[in-house]
Amino acid sequence: MAAVGSDEILPSSGMASPTSISGQVPLDQAPRLKGRHRLLQNLQRISSSPSLTRRARSHSAGYQRDGKASLSCVSLSPAQCWADPSASSPSQIYGALGTNSPPSTAAPSPGSVRIRTIEALQNGPQTSVPLPADVRSASRSMLRQSSESGLEEIDQTTATDAQQVTQEVKSSINFWQDMPYEIQMSVLSYLTPTEIVRCSLVSKAWHQKCFDGQLWSRIDTAEYYTKISSDALLKLITSAGPFIRDLNLRGCVQLREKWLSDGEKISDACRNVVNFSLEGCRIDKTAIHYFLLRNPRLEYVNMSGLSSVTNSAMKIIAQSCPRLDTLNVSWCSHVDTKGLKRVIESCPRLRDLQAGEISGFDNEDFMQLLFERNSLERLVIHRTDVTDESLKVLIHGKEPEIDLLTDQPIVPPRILKHLDLHNCANLTDDGIRCLVRNVPLLEGLQLSQCTELTDDSIMEVVQTTPKLTHVELEDLDKITNALLIELAKSPCAERLEHLSVSFCEALGDYGMLAILKSCPRLRYVEMDNTRISDLSLIEASYRVRRRGYGTDLPQVGLHIVAFDCINVTWAGVREVLSSNSYLPRALKSSSTVVTVRESGEGSDETPTPSSSQSPLSPIMPVLKYPKEIIHLKCFYGWQMTVDEHNKRVLRGSLTSANNLARKWADYMMAAEEAGTGGAGARRRRRRARDAERIYNIDDDDDDSLGPFVGRRRRARSGGCTVM
Known part of the structure; x- marks a missing residue:
């Protein structure tokens, strides 16, 4: 291994600085580093490679934070690893300041600052070997290229991995199966019964979920009883039995055999039913009794029209259904007041009793x-x-106390709100007068076909029932217009919504006009087979127009039944049609538009009505429609035109509706003219044929935006004979 050259200590006579080669630094100006600077000053690099033969830097260098080369280890002490191996004392490396002695004899003096100066060994022997290529620091351009290529590879790898992960996630996630069971039931609850049954065909799991009892707490077969088989209905009832609270089997005649064979099974499954309806079904007496015994929570029972219902069923209801609120046994021929008496005695919550066509009253x-x-x-x-x-006993009781001043019985008022006595042939004015001042809460009164009644008793009743909204007086030959006038003056006129006076041949425009003027909430008027004329229809049209106009599509506000009225002509019907599609000139010709003015970012865009056109804002016409229209039932030859006109008005096509009414009026006038004789009969018949042709080719292919925009007309150019 090559020897490592020792550092040389060069004396200097001048001031020494950390960056100068030589010089003396005063002791009082020595910099004192603190914090991380003091720590980093003593960091030195120690190479771990034992084969370093050449280095391109000095023996010892301070640690640089921004260096890109890798470090193998760090020394925090003033190490002597870079000293000459031949040197045996620190005096060969460090010397005292201010002395010119050679390095071998130099020794540090106490209190002096030791500064080490390093000479560059440019021409010296190679004392270290280069770093390996994989750890050697490169230039910035090379680093940038390598980093870009590395990033591309990383991006490709990341994209591939992400794609694989996404595919794995997609293949592994099943939202429906991973969804909680309660949420699945909540989602399925928004489907209709028919849709739920269709979904049950997807799989076994779906079949099990679709027939879960939570989805079938209410079974109403009114919409699909003709489309479902007895087996499917039986399976549905038995699978959801404990959850069923409302069970409406009206008209399910296909269950007749199932009630005989599986009646006990159905009753055992359904133990929590609250509302039960068997109207129009075919069921035996035993099945009814067993079902009533198994459901003590019943509150609503409808068994109207069942011949298998007898007084025995009433006895079972009295014993096992103390919560009963509504009972309908109308048209049950084997039930009488003896059975109903037990129900009334045992069911204190009974509020609604419907017992039409029952004997014993x-x-x-x-x-x-x-x-x-x-x-x-x-x-x-x-x-x-x-x-x-x-009836007097029902209202007054037996032998009531009579007030000497008013000659009225002193009894608590009845809480009756709806009383239906129609077609009770034994009732007269004497019996109806017992209702006066004793039914102040009465809202509905039906006295139709009680042929012995006159104006006197009915007048007294309507004067003392301020909450009356529903009155039916059909087929009463002895009532006159005086009753309608008195009804218009009564306290209930403001609340009256339904009035039926059909087949009262003595009634005419005089009484009906008073009703139409004084009853603003009127919704249904049945006056067929009466003496009313076009005047009543015109007044009704005017009253409905006064209910106002708005931006929403029209709704039916008044139903009028006026067929078989000999004084009603097509002119009155045309007046109703014109009124339904009528729009006042002020609303039709106004230039009211909705504009949105552009302003700053923080300002709100508020639509403001303006009569001038803004160049930056689009013009949006405010379409107006009648709030309510009349639905008229008239002569069957005109009914198709009336229905088509209403259809166009209800969807907002007022222009199309007006065109239809105009063409129909032209046709009716031409038809009347063609029926007259004398001179010009041929010409009148030709005009009638032309009017009929124009009326018949009326199309409704184009839906206009309203009275502001004309409709697009279909080309009607004459074609060749073949085409």
């Missing part, structure tokens, strides 16, 4: 029980044998 003892309970809010006893005396 002339029994005053049963009516006395209803009077004492006073818990019914809805009582439907249409087509029954109720009489004036039994």
